[in-house]
Amino acid sequence: MSRTNAPSTDTRTSNEFSKDGEAAADATAAEASGDQPSPLSLDEIFEVLKNQRRRHVIHHLKDIDDTQVALGDLAEHIAAEENDKSVNALSSGERKRVYVGLYQCHLPKMHDMGIVEFNQDRGIVALGPNVTQLEPYIDPETEDDGLEWHRYYLVLAIVGSSLLGMLQLWGGSAGVGSMLPLGLLVGALAGLSIYHTLYKSDELPAFLE
Incomplete structure (x- = not known):
């Protein structure tokens, strides 16, 4: 008489099945998020x-x-760019300053x-997945033009100061109230010029250190 094999049963509980399902879902989500870089905001860029x-x-x-x-x-290359020197002409201090800034x-x-x-452990640097989001903003043909705004602000501030001086000379004390908006505009343009100049440089001027 032939015997019928009893169907095998899985002894895992419902809780164990639930945990396995959650683990698989987490792994799938992690894999999906790893394939697609998270978008950067304009502030971050x-x-x-x-x-x-x-x-x-970059x-x-x-x-x-x-x-x-x-x-x-990488630090040597950037130090040479910043100091307008060849790598061989760099001092140890110039190398160290850039190295520490990059590392820390x-x-x-x-x-x-x-x-x-x-x-950090191996001291190796490579491009990351989000660098593609910066490409529209780092076109080498337009980047330098965008860094010259401080010059325009400075020119406008000088022109405004000259105009303010002439108005004060011609109008005397009677025109002080009407010159206030122009004075504020000149001050704002001068401030923007200084602001952009400091942003362009990685080093603070000596009087601000």
């Missing part, structure tokens, strides 16, 4: 691109043939935003 040293990092990583670069080599400040911030991948 500006936060990165307002700094010249960070722009140098340009250099896009220009090199390799997919990654050693932090020391710029690269960790860019890594957190997905713009670069920075392995």
Whole structure:
């Protein structure tokens, strides 16, 4: 007489099945999020691109043939750019200043935003998935033009100051009230010129240190 094998039963409880399902869902979500970089806001993009040293990092990583670069080599290249020297002509202080700034400040911030991948233990830097979101804003043909606004502000402030002086000379004390808006505008233009000049540079002037 033949025996019929009893169907095998899974001894796992309903709670275990539920946990397995949640784990699979989490893995799928993590995989999906890893494939698609999170979008950067305009404030975040500006936060990165307002700094010249960070722009140098992006340009250099896009220009090199390799997919990654050693932090020391990157720091030397940027130090040479900032000091308008060859790498061999750099002093140890110039190298160290850029290296420390990249290691402690710029690269960790860019890594957190997905713009670069920075392995601090190995000292290796590569482009991150979010760097493509910056490409419309870092066109080398237009970037330099965008950095010259401080000159226009300064010229307008000088012209406004001259006009203000002439109005005061001709109008005397009677025209003080009408000149107040122009004076405020001149002050604002001068402030914008200073603001853009400081943003363009990574180093504070000596009198502000």
